[in-house]
Amino acid sequence: MKHSQVLKLCVIAILSFCSSCVSRKDTTYFYEPDELNIPAQISMEQPAKSFITIQPNDELTITVSAIEQEAAIPFNPPIVGSGSATGGDVRVGGTSQLQTYLVDSQGNIEFPVLGTIYVRGLTRVALAEKLKNMITDYVENPIVNVKLSNFQVSVLGAVRSPGTYTISNEYLTIPKALGLAGDMQIYGRRDNVLVMREENDKVTKAYLDLTDNSVIDSKYYYLKQNDVLYVELNDSQRQAGSLNPNSGLFISAASLMISLIVLFVR
Template sequence: MKYPKIYKFYACCVITLLLFSSCVSRKEIVYFQGLEKAGDRLEINKDKSLQIKPNDLLTISVSAPEQAAAMPFNLPVMGMPQAGEANGRSVMGQQQLQTYLVDGEGNIEFPVLGTLNVAGLSRQALQQKLKSRIGEYVQNPIVNIRLVNFQVSVLGEVNRPGTFDIRDEYLTLPKALGLAGDLSIYGKRKNVLVMREEQGKKTYAYLDLTDPGIVNSSFYTLQQNDVVYVEPNGAQRQSASYNRNAGVYISIASVLISIAVLITN
């Protein structure tokens, strides 16, 4: 039994469309294209220091050669309780520094020194400010500061979306995407949204991961509480309206039609 030529024509069309739809160009996938040609125009923002913002949580410890003199400038250390008791007493776990909450006005209440405005300062700038103020009371003070609520959220078409705690002060967009397991094949690499809050206002930027020039953007280096969103590409949006296995079924049907055409030829 031979199929009419029109059937063969339809089969060829299906196979051709399937082949074209399965091909994804390099320009749509590869990151930082043309990096070797970008040359000197690529310059990452040299100011990598995070600025302290309202609602940030800070740990600040003060020490000095005469530790007794530095004690009044430290909050009491808290012990983290653990389950269980020993000899009728609760067992205390690892000790932990208390945190300073930066209020809506950008202030903290610091022992002895009182109200200090810290919003807009980097960790290093606040460190120098405290050393200068405490130095009026203590010789050669040592001040250690850490921002403990540095988090970023990565959402959308990534392999492991979520909110991530960052231990250091420097986080780039590619590193954040790496923490989220990189973009899935369905994520749009040319339109990654980064949202942040600055001075009480929401700001945002769309970045193109295929362009090496994104390192020049102020949004390339992330800040605390930034949100990164990867938009799904057109194929993924369309697949949301039908069974995700439809592509598999179409592929199987195309192969069967091709085999039938070859057999009957």
């Protein structure tokens, strides 16, 4: 065999080793085959939206208001501030914020005037209604607002900016969480995204295929407080990570040796 043919075979082998074909399905969210021109019929009813319930260690911000605001004052915690102060209670710098109610390990909070209230398992709306009914004995037509203050999710793995993110509202989908983390890297597996959830003293795991339109029907599509979203590396990237860190140097040296051998055997 001629030396030029040997060289061509070496080049073809190297190119075949370094390249691979990736299908559109492996890199596309909510994949729809090209041959289907009919728009996918997707149900927009998401009952999972109402499933976010209060759990131990949650922090709640609760405010009570009424037409006669003075009557509601005893049901609101004092506003706390941070910064500098000069004399007495006069604050000249810093910021102020409402105090939060920490849900204890038994699922209770200590509320002004009303005392100990069991809140575990209630939704934000259900707790607001419960408090409203209890406060009605003291205040006429009270308005109660409840907010989950420590709604956080962690996005880890093959994303551009992994980390823990605090959410201003309780409706967070997986695509929005990925958006907060700068989206998934091209070498992340879209067909096997892990969601870990701690609820009712148990940790559950779910593996979701984001290339499938039906993923929006999963109860894990809407994330809950303290969920962990993990994006796994695809097979080729995982295998590359297992290689010797000096493999690039070895390949370069081998290529040089092949070139020298071909040159001298001419």
